Amino acid sequence: MISPAQNFAAQLLASFTKAGVTQVFLAPGARSQALAIAAGQLAEANKIDLHVRLDERSMGFQALGSAIGSGEPAIVITTSGTAVANLHPAVLEAHHSGVPMILLTADRPHELRGVGASQTTNQVGIFADAVRECVDVPAPNGNDGEGIEAAQLAANAIAVALGFDGDQPGPVQLNLAFREPLSATEPNAAQLNPIVHLPQRSQWRPEFVQLDSKIPTVVLAGANAGEAAVELAESWGWPLFAEPSSGARYGSNAIVGYRRMLDEQSQLAQEIGRVVVFGKPTLSRSVIRLLFNSKIEVVVVRSQQMGHFDVSRRATHIVDEVSVDDEVDFHWLEQWRAADEVAQQNSAPAGELNRASLVRAVWAASENDDRIVLGASRLIREAELWAPAKPVAVFANRGLAGIDGTIATATGIAQVNQEGTTRVLLGDLTLLHDASSLVVDHSEPELNIQLVVGNDNGGTIFESLEMAKTLSQKTFTKLFKTPQQVDLWHLAQAYGWQYLRVENQDELQQALVATGRVLVDVRL
Structure with missing residues (x-):
């Protein structure tokens, strides 16, 4: 069976690979099946690293982390409809923090748009100005020259995502329409050898x-x-x-x-x-x-x-x-x-387990091959106060400084930097906000990643703001602190993570040398 969709998808993915892009993230779907099959073929030939995630929101942040950690554009593949919308938080962060991502969003052909077709919405412009470029690619029909078009699309997407034109790097969307038949087993993307010409970077004239x-x-x-x-x-x-x-x-x-x-x-x-x-x-x-x-x-x-x-x-x-x-x-x-x-x-006294000693312990445990990822919680502000001056790699999503996607982002960073340990310092609410990203893909290599949770039972970050002084304690707790009663041991067990409970400095020191996927529950 001949499928123009499969032929175009294979040419496009092979072109990205030929240009040196190796990190590909996929959430399964029907309309995107040709892209998935092509990515699978390239992965089987060890030409790309393919990461399959259950949901697009988590996948978007994992791709973001991969691009942050490697500097290489991460390719994200989704089916149509809400799958695309779920990428929006990660796309916004990538936009504001200059992280290169390439979004391959599968879509219905033009004749099925605006007529009530299932799983169809207006995906063109869905990210507004958060993408550097949005290209609405018509459904391929098997004509000569579509392979050359696919290679040009890939080269342009890479150049724009990396800021070759002198603009800020960031996400690019290729909205790819496909008609049935939506897939086939041929051509094998791993056997293609497209010609890809990346444009020259623009000349930089500093002021x-x-x-x-x-x-x-x-x-x-x-x-x-x-x-x-x-x-x-x-x-x-x-x-x-x-x-x-x-x-x-x-x-x-x-x-x-x-x-x-x-x-x-x-x-x-x-x-x-x-x-x-x-x-x-x-x-x-x-x-x-x-x-x-x-x-x-x-x-x-x-x-x-x-x-x-x-x-x-x-x-x-x-x-x-x-x-x-x-x-x-x-x-x-x-x-x-x-x-x-x-x-x-004159700083915090030694010996006590508090936010200051937690920050200092994480920094002390982290050396040249390690990484620290900070969640958007009170602890990143504590790190500003207490973290020592030390040349260790530290990451945080500060483009929009949102709470979302911290675990997924850290996982992406860990996947492209597998030497050493990735330590994620975050609050309990930040952990729960991204709990679905605890899912482990057992087909991939085991990672050394520690989720070091400063567990203070809720959003204490708000205690320093104006409303904490003007509202009653009951109202403040309900509207802002939002304490939770989730048992983190059961959460870790459910997702297959090792769980370590920490109540003093000695236990913290021991926990910070643990290997594998570890959830460290630090009781503050």
């Missing part, structure tokens, strides 16, 4: 600014700031305020206790005259207040990954590189270092 060296300056490194923030701070002798997921919380200029000094409006904090911003800072109000302070100059260094950042609309310069006009007085840096040392000495 520079030269700053007055006499203004007391700090470097603020938000999410995904990277080593460029460290290099600038150390080049000009400026204190570095680096969030945990910045990729810049290390080196001799890192001031770990910056948030406490800003919260307390220390003398040094009041002397800040300029902030140079990298990445996307999101964690603390005291940091954001710096950017709105009319007495402080704001300079933003562009982040291709995190996109435009100028929340106060006050940036005097938005540039690619920074230099200064004269030598910098390192006395400013020494003052911050001395104050930081005092702040660390």
